[in-house]
Amino acid sequence: WDASAPRLTPGYSPRELRESEFGRLAETVYLDHAGATLFPQSQLTNFTKDLMENVYGNPHSQNITSKLTHDTVEQVRYRVLAHFHTMPEDYSMVFTSGSTAALKLVAEAFPWVSRGPEKSGSQFCYLTDNHTSVVGMRKVAEAMHVTYTPVSPEDMWSAEEQSAVACDPDCQLPHLFCYPAQSNFSGTRYPLSWIEEVKSGRLRPVNVPGKWFVLLDAASYVSTSPLDLSAHQADFVPISFYKIFGFPTGLGALLVNNRVAPLLRKSYFGGGTAAAYLVGEDFYISRPSVAERFEDGTISYLDVIALKHGFDALERLTGGMENIARHTFALARYTHAALSSLCYPNGAPVVRIYSDSEFSSPDVQGPIINFNVLDDSGNVIGYSEVDKMASLYNIHLRTGCFCNTGACQRHLGISNEMVKKHLEAGHVCGDNVDLIDGQPTGSVRISFGYMSTFEDAQAFLRFIIATRLRLPGGQPVPQASTGEGGALSAEGKVDCVSRWESTCMDSSVWNNSSSTVNTVGLCPALSKASSTQQTLSEKAAGILPGDRGPHIVTNLYLYPIKSCAAFEVTRWPIGNQGLLYDRSWMVVNHNGICLSQKQEPRLCLIQPFINLQQRIMVIKAKGMEPIEVPLEEGSEQAQICQSKVCTDRVNTYDCGEKISSWLSKFLGRPCHLIKQSSNFQRNAKKKHGKDQFAGITATLSLVNEAQYLLINTSSILELHQHLNTSDENGKEELFLMKDLISRFRANIIMNGTRPFEEETWDEVSIGSLHFQVLGPCHRCQMICINQQTGQRNQDVFQKLSESRARKVNFGVYLMHTSLDSSSPCFLSVGSQVVPVLKE
Numbered sequence: 001w002d003a004s005a006p007r008l009t010p011g012y013s014p015r016e017l018r019e020s021e022f023g024r025l026a027e028t029v030y031l032d033h034a035g036a037t038l039f040p041q042s043q044l045t046n047f048t049k050d051l052m053e054n055v056y057g058n059p060h061s062q063n064i065t066s067k068l069t070h071d072t073v074e075q076v077r078y079r080v081l082a083h084f085h086t087m088p089e090d091y092s093m094v095f096t097s098g099s100t101a102a103l104k105l106v107a108e109a110f111p112w113v114s115r116g117p118e119k120s121g122s123q124f125c126y127l128t129d130n131h132t133s134v135v136g137m138r139k140v141a142e143a144m145h146v147t148y149t150p151v152s153p154e155d156m157w158s159a160e161e162q163s164a165v166a167c168d169p170d171c172q173l174p175h176l177f178c179y180p181a182q183s184n185f186s187g188t189r190y191p192l193s194w195i196e197e198v199k200s201g202r203l204r205p206v207n208v209p210g211k212w213f214v215l216l217d218a219a220s221y222v223s224t225s226p227l228d229l230s231a232h233q234a235d236f237v238p239i240s241f242y243k244i245f246g247f248p249t250g251l252g253a254l255l256v257n258n259r260v261a262p263l264l265r266k267s268y269f270g271g272g273t274a275a276a277y278l279v280g281e282d283f284y285i286s287r288p289s290v291a292e293r294f295e296d297g298t299i300s301y302l303d304v305i306a307l308k309h310g311f312d313a314l315e316r317l318t319g320g321m322e323n324i325a326r327h328t329f330a331l332a333r334y335t336h337a338a339l340s341s342l343c344y345p346n347g348a349p350v351v352r353i354y355s356d357s358e359f360s361s362p363d364v365q366g367p368i369i370n371f372n373v374l375d376d377s378g379n380v381i382g383y384s385e386v387d388k389m390a391s392l393y394n395i396h397l398r399t400g401c402f403c404n405t406g407a408c409q410r411h412l413g414i415s416n417e418m419v420k421k422h423l424e425a426g427h428v429c430g431d432n433v434d435l436i437d438g439q440p441t442g443s444v445r446i447s448f449g450y451m452s453t454f455e456d457a458q459a460f461l462r463f464i465i466a467t468r469l470r471l472p473g474g475q476p477v478p479q480a481s482t483g484e485g486g487a488l489s490a491e492g493k494v495d496c497v498s499r500w501e502s503t504c505m506d507s508s509v510w511n512n513s514s515s516t517v518n519t520v521g522l523c524p525a526l527s528k529a530s531s532t533q534q535t536l537s538e539k540a541a542g543i544l545p546g547d548r549g550p551h552i553v554t555n556l557y558l559y560p561i562k563s564c565a566a567f568e569v570t571r572w573p574i575g576n577q578g579l580l581y582d583r584s585w586m587v588v589n590h591n592g593i594c595l596s597q598k599q600e601p602r603l604c605l606i607q608p609f610i611n612l613q614q615r616i617m618v619i620k621a622k623g624m625e626p627i628e629v630p631l632e633e634g635s636e637q638a639q640i641c642q643s644k645v646c647t648d649r650v651n652t653y654d655c656g657e658k659i660s661s662w663l664s665k666f667l668g669r670p671c672h673l674i675k676q677s678s679n680f681q682r683n684a685k686k687k688h689g690k691d692q693f694a695g696i697t698a699t700l701s702l703v704n705e706a707q708y709l710l711i712n713t714s715s716i717l718e719l720h721q722h723l724n725t726s727d728e729n730g731k732e733e734l735f736l737m738k739d740l741i742s743r744f745r746a747n748i749i750m751n752g753t754r755p756f757e758e759e760t761w762d763e764v765s766i767g768s769l770h771f772q773v774l775g776p777c778h779r780c781q782m783i784c785i786n787q788q789t790g791q792r793n794q795d796v797f798q799k800l801s802e803s804r805a806r807k808v809n810f811g812v813y814l815m816h817t818s819l820d821s822s823s824p825c826f827l828s829v830g831s832q833v834v835p836v837l838k839e
């Protein structure tokens with residue numbers, strides 16, 4: 001940390017800002033400012049106050065309220081231009097929904113000249129550090145028969161100054177060169193001097209005659225840096241405001257240099273953009289200004305007003321973009337230096353950083369660091385595991401390819417063939433497939449904003465150190481030279497001890513009541529007669545090499561309310577979605593979004609008990625009076641709401657105000673209990689063609705993936721031993737088996753197999769019921785939450801990951817496939833489990 005770095009303007013103290021304006025961050029370390037930065041509280045309060053106190057009408061109308069809107073919007077336009085050191089005389093600005101929309105607008109309106117058989121046409125060139133949105137412009141250009149050429153940064157760096165080419169008659173042929181001022185991926189900043197060089201013809205992305213225009217994608221750059229358009233006169237500059245202010249989202253702009261504005265073509269006109277037109281004839285005179293020509297319909301005028309408050313807040317809180325640039329760069333440089341010096345005891349580096357610069361100056365590098373974490377033999381640790389670990393430490397970072405395939409490919413050395421291969425292997429943008437054949441498909445990105453603090457950077461470094469650099473004794477080894485000694489101490493290690501306190505899975509008295517329940521309609525109505533059952537039993541007989549005695553169901557759990565405590569039973573009816581009432585309910589926030597223990601660990605302290613005879617669910621929690629909820633929807637609860645579970649839409653109904661206020665009181669935030677509608681069918685997604693068996697599609701409750709999750713105690717035992725041997729600093733860590741079992745939130749627990757053997761199974765019968773094994777369950781960070789206390793302990797996830805060669809799988813998913821509806825529809829403790837191995 002360079003103490004001699006230029007002092008920040010008095011009054012700009014990120015640490016104080018965090019208290020006064022970003023209290024909502026609390027302990028969260030937010031490091032995804034390149035994705036979206038955060039707005040300060042007073043921006044929003046002043047904005048809403050403005051809206052409450054003024055009447056803003058549609059700016060297209062003609063009365064006094066409209067005039068107020070119109071004038072305010074125009075004022076904001078000047079403000080935006082002034083922010084970029086320019087004026088309406090030089091630049092026009094068009095409000096768009098964001099950078100992507102601005103890029104599309106340029107692609108459609110640029111005065112392209114199509115190439116013909118005899119004549120050359122326009123060139124569209126873009127830097128290969130290409131953002132997907134820029135690449136999208138290629139499609140539009142293609143449709144207009146425009147030649148497009150990707151140029152690599154290396155080509156641009158090494159391009160010699162061009163001598164003028166003989167051009168007649170093509171001297172006026174318009175070409176467009178696009179490049180980002182700052183790479184969205186690595187934070188690399190490309191020279192702003194390219195603008196002038198390309199425009200003047202001294203630097204040619206492609207050596208053809210014509211007139212070059214430059215589009216500077218400033219979306220990422222301007223979020224932490226000033227941009228002076230009077231010095232760097234790019235022809236087009238798309239920006240997105242949420243990257244600068246954090247609010248409003250869905251609003252951006254295209255700044256257009258007035259030299260090119262008159263050349264732009266408009267193929268579509270909508271309300272508000274026409275000066276006059278006749279419906280029946282092709283007669284259309286557009287309004288004079290670019291903004292009026294290209295802003296179709298009514299702009300998002302209230303959001304435009306929010307921008308004013310965004311500028312106000314930014315200036316008041318930071319003293320201007322120069323300060324922000326200095327501060328964020330200093331943080332990035334410090335973190336980069338510390339991160340790149342981290343190494344394992346054998347000398348191997350802990351991270352591989354993807355960058356084009358040594359973070360020497362803000363001219364070449366923005367406050368973004370992109371990297372992958374390595375193990376001590378140099379193998380990449382998949383980004384989704386890093387992501388899950390980070391969230392345990394309350395650190396928000398970004399993983400994947402950042403919608404910037406070009407940069408990702410270049411830095412990770414992924415060839416086009418590999419991209420195609422990855423696609424075949426099932427990897428799509430945004431999924432969790434982070435490694436294919438040991439090769440990373442993406443990386444981890446951290447980025448800083450004006451309210452990021454030195455403590456944030458340290459918290460991040462401590463996270464890397466704590467998760468990677470443990471000696472067998474468990475002692476984190478800080479090896480970074482921090483200059484100021486002790487900055488990276490080991491004290492960041494989160495208190496790991498989770499203690500067994502009481503049995504929260506006190507199943508109480510309700511596990512015996514199933515005998516009287518009306519089971520009509522509970523069994524899947526699978527009428528298809530089939531011989532499968534017979535063959536299943538036949539196949540099962542004697543197929544267990546090294547059989548270690550009978551496999552017995554030892555415990556059965558259901559989780560009536562998604563993410564809340566388990567309800568243990570000894571015998572329980574099964575429905576067509578799994579154990580009856582398993583995940584039938586869920587807790588949602590004030591906006592109807594499902595809460596899980598990831599956001600709200602205290603959910604595990606809420607204990608539901610189902611009484612099938614009285615047809616009620618009783619919910620208990622410490623310090624609260626028990627409360628009852630009927631098992632079935634009453635007629636008064638006709639109101640159906642749509643909710644989402646893992647991208648599936650489900651129909652649900654609200655269980656009412658009484659339970660809502662009970663939950664809100666316990667969790668300290670407004671929330672509701674909702675239940676899946678009984679007449680709503682949610683089908684499992686078809687994955688690997690496995691969720692279908694003899695024509696049956698699994699129907700699901702509010703679970704994430706599958707009807708049943710089965711685990712074997714011996715697997716847990718193995719993990720238990722791992723956790724025991726890595727005992728921390730001589731401190732006794734008490735992980736009781738029962739505690740561990742509860743973290744995995746399985747439905748069926750059984751004994752008698754070798755550890756993890758269940759993953760080699762294909763089908764399984766339990767008692768007289770038959771199940772298809774759908775595959776392993778990929779665990780997430782929820783297993784770190786002690787189900788008795790709601791406390792987190794990162795160790796469990798890490799140990800599982802280490803012991804299982806980083807595949808954090810545990811347990812298998814099952815789908816019920818009994819074809820005989822006369823079989824008793826119960827699962828019972830003590831039933832024998834008979835697996836059929838995979839071929």
Ligand SMILES: *Cc1c(COP(=O)(O)O)cnc(C)c1O
Binds near residue numbers: 101180183
């Ligand atoms: C974010 C970003 C975009 C896209 O912005 P949207 O708001 O998603 O349209 C384009 N280019 C760069 C460099 C960006 O950082």
Ligand SMILES: *[C@@H]1O[C@H](CO)[C@@H](O)[C@H](O)[C@H]1NC(C)=O
Binds near residue numbers: 061063065
């Ligand atoms: C403004 O327009 C609205 C809607 O057309 C109308 O109701 C209102 O009376 C007008 N106000 C003035 C001051 O003209």
Ligand SMILES: *[C@@H]1O[C@H](CO)[C@@H](O)[C@H](O)[C@H]1NC(C)=O
Binds near residue numbers: 150
């Ligand atoms: C980015 O440009 C390179 C240039 O060759 C191209 O190969 C790559 O496909 C582009 N990226 C995307 C996402 O299209």
Ligand SMILES: *[C@@H]1O[C@H](CO)[C@@H](O)[C@H](O)[C@H]1NC(C)=O
Binds near residue numbers: 312
């Ligand atoms: C918001 O309003 C308060 C009180 O009116 C004022 O002190 C503050 O400067 C305003 N903030 C901004 C960003 O304008």
Ligand SMILES: *[C@@H]1O[C@H](CO)[C@@H](O)[C@H](O)[C@H]1NC(C)=O
Binds near residue numbers: 508511512568569570
């Ligand atoms: C319910 O099952 C649990 C676990 O098997 C057992 O400890 C408890 O005694 C059972 N309760 C009743 C009432 O059967």
Ligand SMILES: *[C@@H]1O[C@H](CO)[C@@H](O)[C@H](O)[C@H]1NC(C)=O
Binds near residue numbers: 512513515
């Ligand atoms: C179930 O348990 C309750 C409470 O212990 C008891 O009163 C009831 O008789 C039991 N029912 C059966 C069928 O065993």
Ligand SMILES: *[C@@H]1O[C@H](CO)[C@@H](O)[C@H](O)[C@H]1NC(C)=O
Binds near residue numbers: 720721733735
């Ligand atoms: C793990 O540690 C606990 C507490 O020290 C101990 O009771 C238990 O026997 C140990 N288990 C194993 C498998 O070592």
Ligand SMILES: *[C@@H]1O[C@H](CO)[C@@H](O)[C@H](O)[C@H]1NC(C)=O
Binds near residue numbers: 548550751752
């Ligand atoms: C599994 O549990 C059952 C019932 O508790 C017991 O009888 C059996 O011996 C156990 N099997 C093994 C291999 O531990």
Ligand SMILES: CC(=O)NC1CO[C@H](CO)[C@@H](O)[C@@H]1O
Binds near residue numbers: 034220
């Ligand atoms: C742009 C960025 O910061 N990284 C990105 C790159 O941009 C795409 C488009 O917004 C984003 O989805 C992603 O967050």
Ligand SMILES: CC(=O)N[C@H]1CO[C@H](CO)[C@@H](O)[C@@H]1O
Binds near residue numbers: 714715753
């Ligand atoms: C709890 C329990 O019985 N677990 C068993 C799971 O399987 C292993 C291997 O056979 C046994 O050793 C465990 O006892």
